[in-house]
Amino acid sequence: xxxxxRAGIGLALLSLAAAPATGASRFVQDPYPSTYQxxxxxxxxxxxxxxxxxxxxxxDDADVLLRDGKVVQVGxxxxxxxxxxxxxxxxxxxxxxxxxxxxxxxxxxxxxxxAHSDGNExxxxxxxxxxxxxxxxxxxxxxxxxLAGGVTSMQVLPGSANLVGGRGVVLKNVPTTTYxxxxxxxxxxxxxxxxxxxxxxxxxxxxxxxxxxMGNVAGYRAAFIDASExxxxxxxxxxxRKRWFGSDKEDSAGDxxxxxxxxxxxxxxxxxxxxxVHIHCYRADEMATMLDLAHEFGFKVxxxxxxxxxxxxxDRLAAEGVCGALWADWWGFKMEAFDGIQENIALVDxxxxxxxxxxxxxxxxxxxLNQEAAKAIAAARRANLPAIAPxxxxxxxxxxxxxxxxxxxxxxxxxxxxxxxxxxxxGNPFSSYALADQVFIDGYPYFDRTTAAGKPVSDFRLGQExx
Amino acid sequence: xxxxxxxxxxxxxWPGVAAMTALACIAMPASAQDLLIRNATVHTASARGSLxxxxxxxxxxxxxxxxxxxxxxxxxxxVEAGGRPLTPxxxxxxxxxxxxxxxxxxxxxxxxxxxxxxxxxxxxDVTLAYNPASVLVPVARVEGIGFTALGAHTGxxxxxxxxxxxxxxxxxxxxxxxxxYLRLGSAxxxxxxxxxxxxxxxxxxxxxxARGRVGVDSPxxxxxxxxxxxxxxxxxxxxxxxxxxxxxxxxxxxxxxxxREKVKIAIAGGAEAWQLAAELARADVPVxxxxxxxxxxxxxxxxxxxxxxxxxxAAGVNVSFAQSGDASHNARKVRQLAGNAVAHxxxxxxxxxxxxxxxxxxMGVGDRIGSIEPGKLADLVLWEGDPLDVAHYAxxxxxxxxxxxxxxxQTELRDRYLAPAxxxxxxxxx
Numbered sequence: 001x002x003x004x005x006r007a008g009i010g011l012a013l014l015s016l017a018a019a020p021a022t023g024a025s026r027f028v029q030d031p032y033p034s035t036y037q038x039x040x041x042x043x044x045x046x047x048x049x050x051x052x053x054x055x056x057x058x059x060d061d062a063d064v065l066l067r068d069g070k071v072v073q074v075g076x077x078x079x080x081x082x083x084x085x086x087x088x089x090x091x092x093x094x095x096x097x098x099x100x101x102x103x104x105x106x107x108x109x110x111x112x113x114x115a116h117s118d119g120n121e122x123x124x125x126x127x128x129x130x131x132x133x134x135x136x137x138x139x140x141x142x143x144x145x146x147l148a149g150g151v152t153s154m155q156v157l158p159g160s161a162n163l164v165g166g167r168g169v170v171l172k173n174v175p176t177t178t179y180x181x182x183x184x185x186x187x188x189x190x191x192x193x194x195x196x197x198x199x200x201x202x203x204x205x206x207x208x209x210x211x212x213x214m215g216n217v218a219g220y221r222a223a224f225i226d227a228s229e230x231x232x233x234x235x236x237x238x239x240x241r242k243r244w245f246g247s248d249k250e251d252s253a254g255d256x257x258x259x260x261x262x263x264x265x266x267x268x269x270x271x272x273x274x275x276x277v278h279i280h281c282y283r284a285d286e287m288a289t290m291l292d293l294a295h296e297f298g299f300k301v302x303x304x305x306x307x308x309x310x311x312x313x314x315d316r317l318a319a320e321g322v323c324g325a326l327w328a329d330w331w332g333f334k335m336e337a338f339d340g341i342q343e344n345i346a347l348v349d350x351x352x353x354x355x356x357x358x359x360x361x362x363x364x365x366x367x368x369l370n371q372e373a374a375k376a377i378a379a380a381r382r383a384n385l386p387a388i389a390p391x392x393x394x395x396x397x398x399x400x401x402x403x404x405x406x407x408x409x410x411x412x413x414x415x416x417x418x419x420x421x422x423x424x425x426x427g428n429p430f431s432s433y434a435l436a437d438q439v440f441i442d443g444y445p446y447f448d449r450t451t452a453a454g455k456p457v458s459d460f461r462l463g464q465e466x467x
Numbered sequence: 468x469x470x471x472x473x474x475x476x477x478x479x480x481w482p483g484v485a486a487m488t489a490l491a492c493i494a495m496p497a498s499a500q501d502l503l504i505r506n507a508t509v510h511t512a513s514a515r516g517s518l519x520x521x522x523x524x525x526x527x528x529x530x531x532x533x534x535x536x537x538x539x540x541x542x543x544x545x546v547e548a549g550g551r552p553l554t555p556x557x558x559x560x561x562x563x564x565x566x567x568x569x570x571x572x573x574x575x576x577x578x579x580x581x582x583x584x585x586x587x588x589x590x591x592d593v594t595l596a597y598n599p600a601s602v603l604v605p606v607a608r609v610e611g612i613g614f615t616a617l618g619a620h621t622g623x624x625x626x627x628x629x630x631x632x633x634x635x636x637x638x639x640x641x642x643x644x645x646x647x648y649l650r651l652g653s654a655x656x657x658x659x660x661x662x663x664x665x666x667x668x669x670x671x672x673x674x675x676x677a678r679g680r681v682g683v684d685s686p687x688x689x690x691x692x693x694x695x696x697x698x699x700x701x702x703x704x705x706x707x708x709x710x711x712x713x714x715x716x717x718x719x720x721x722x723x724x725x726x727r728e729k730v731k732i733a734i735a736g737g738a739e740a741w742q743l744a745a746e747l748a749r750a751d752v753p754v755x756x757x758x759x760x761x762x763x764x765x766x767x768x769x770x771x772x773x774x775x776x777x778x779x780x781a782a783g784v785n786v787s788f789a790q791s792g793d794a795s796h797n798a799r800k801v802r803q804l805a806g807n808a809v810a811h812x813x814x815x816x817x818x819x820x821x822x823x824x825x826x827x828x829x830m831g832v833g834d835r836i837g838s839i840e841p842g843k844l845a846d847l848v849l850w851e852g853d854p855l856d857v858a859h860y861a862x863x864x865x866x867x868x869x870x871x872x873x874x875x876x877q878t879e880l881r882d883r884y885l886a887p888a889x890x891x892x893x894x895x896x897x
Contacts, residue, residue, distance in 0.1 A: 111763050332796035364762070432856045
């Protein structure tokens with residue numbers, strides 16, 4: 001606090017206006033706070049459904065009661081007042097709203113014209129100072145299509161060109177004019193990092209560092225050394241323990257003292273655990289290196305994203321409590337994706353305390369995360385792995401995803417008190433033929449396949465078919 | 468050649484067997500290309516439709532009979548299908564299987580011509596680069612894919628070059644006629660002077676050259692002599708011109724051009740093709756649809772909809788499938804395209820036809836593959852469940868009646884890491 005005051009009057013005013021969350025460190029104050037408001041809605045009783053709760057349970061012929069934007073009760077033959085809207089779900093399945101931990105909707109929106117290319121700040125290898133939310137275009141038509149696929153929340157991340165790409169933001173998938181009105185209240189930011197080919201190709205190709213994988217790691221380490229010094233200079237309490245890289249000298253970025261540095265704010269927030277670290281990383285050996293890096297600087301990895309070789313170190317990921325956010329079948333489009341297998345998700349899911357996640361990284365894939373999971377279930381069956389039940393597989397895109405994003409107290413399961421983020425499917429969701437019939441976010445029916453006006457339409461789409 | 472399923476070629480290696488084949492079919496001894504698949508739900512992708520509790524008899528790599536309770540010739544092995552679905556081996560889409568290994572590594576990619584001086588080279592033929600030993604071949608095959616249309620990609624010019632059909636049985640050569648690939652619309656504007664209007668200008672000039680209306684020594688010639696000969700062949704109806712195009716207005720121009728020049732075309736992508744469904748049906752133009760494309764990814768795809776395939780089919784257009792993503796490594800995803808088209812209104816049988824009969828006919832190989840009918844090559848897949856649903860998988864693939872190992876580099880990796888860790892490093896297991 002002392003240093004903060006020294007930083008000057010402008011900054012002090014800014015920090016007052018920002019209304020930081022209770023107890024949040026100065027590194028994660030939010031001057032762009034969420035303005036999301038749940039929409040009032042009548043209570044809803046979804047009845048006689050096959051319910052996958054997201055807690056690993058399946059209830060047949062069960063009911064789900066939503067009231068005041070929350071899940072009130074899940075069970076059999078629930079009683080509800082006359083005020084409830086009843087949704088007959090006989091033959092249909094009900095799941096928590098799906099969560100995609102890896103999306104570029106809004107930052108790489110449709111149409112993908114040059115003016116919309118806002119996902120990768122490819123101007124320096126460490127751009128922890130940029131926030132993906134400042135690139136989000138809420139009119140991306142992809143949001144509505146993802147909603148039709150049952151996606152109620154997502155993390156929008158910067159791209160993977162940089163060693164540290166910036167902050168990701170967790171959004172509720174609601175149609176709005178501003179991204180702040182989508183911003184998931186209370187969700188921590190993510191910090192995007194990238195291993196391997198992309199950073200070294202982008203910067204090596206310009207003749208600047210990093211040009212190699214060893215250059216990548218040197219780049220991460222330099223950034224975290226600066227951030228560690230920054231923490232030491234900007235907190236009243238010293239870091240937990242003295243590390244070999246600590247010194248009293250000027251840090252290499254010249255950002256010492258009270259001067260606020262947006263880049264180091266993000267890295268410091270990551271070290272302190274207030275910002276979740278999400279790492280784009282394909283190869284098993286590189287994931288192991290990143291785990292060592294995390295230990296070296298005292299941060300925790302929330303999830304490895306893409307991880308096509310995660311199956312090679314599934315036990316270690318589970319032991320370290322690191323999620324694997326994975327595709328069902330992408331492989332081979334570059335060298336570090338050459339060892340992809342279709343059983344990757346199932347094998348990452350197999351150890352005790354595992355955290356397998358189905359992610360998209362694609363405006364098409366986000367529309368059918370359920371089908372990606374279906375592929376993984378089938379691949380496991382083909383490989384004679386123990387059968388993966390639907391109640392298990394649904395956790396890959398609900399509870400586990402919520403856990404990786406730090407929103408598991410609010411959403412990701414159908415439990416009393418959780419946000420009423422709910423999908424009613426036309427049948428078993430793990431199929432090519434599965435369609436979301438209705439999607440609720442905080443109890444409000446944002447999508448209804450059965451009515452013509454049941455789907456939001458982006459401003460961009462208006463008038464395009466008038467001839 | 469040992470993998471070649473065609474009996475006449477096999478005869479060079481087994482003259483005794485060939486002689487007996489010629490003498491009498493009834494007494495034909497069982498070979499590796501003989502089998503009877505019993506009690507399957509046979510989706511013939513032909514006029515016979517789907518047959519329950521049916522048998523398929525394969526002799527010498529060809530389908531000999533399809534029907535109920537077929538007698539088992541002596542020595543012919545029997546596969547009990549137990550009612551499971553049997554389909555023709557599937558079409559993998561328009562891909563670069565065998566002409567690229569790792570998309571991001573230029574040294575492994577042969578699908579694109581980059582010649583600065585004279586970039587319009589219709590004579591460029593990617594089938595000459597096809598590598599049947601590519602790891603992509605078994606990766607696709609174990610998923611029930613038996614053939615693919617090799618596609619040339621636009622590099623320096625909007626005329627990408629030629630491709631053709633390869634069967635994924637390890638054979639080295641394409642079958643059937645070549646196809647010529649073009650790209651029209653905004654995606655090709657950079658290659659055509661930054662205007663789609665120039666695409667018609669350049670195309671017309673190439674046609675004029677191929678038809679001999681421009682002297683070979685003209686300083687403005689776009690084509691080489693070989694390019695003229697190649698294009699002249701397509702203008703004479705020898706092979707189909709496959710045009711990657713999305714916007715309805717471009718498709719309208721294309722239909723006019725094709726009618727005027729009397730060329731056989733097909734459309735790939737066709738995001739807005741549904742808006743011209745009746746015209747496409749009238750002109751008998753098949754469309755290879757990306758049935759997952761519903762976003763206005765470009766301004767050429769404003770009208771993209773998940774109902775594209777269903778609407779085209781309802782108007783009488785022959786619909787097949789092609790992906791816009793990583794079509795080669797993930798060729799297996801083509802099943803998901805078909806299944807989702809069905810979820811959005813395409814009849815199931817037409818979803819299957821779009822992965823079998825329709826592309827085989829569109830590519831000029833429908834007389835050999837694409838349906839389960841006597842005389843066709845026995846390119847077959849027995850499924851564990853619905854072949855259009857990603858929740859199910861291929862159990863066994865036969866190409867030319869030969870049972871293919873259900874193994875690939877991916878299953879080898881899987882099995883290595885599935886095994887419990889033991890004293891030896893995994894690198895010693897294989």
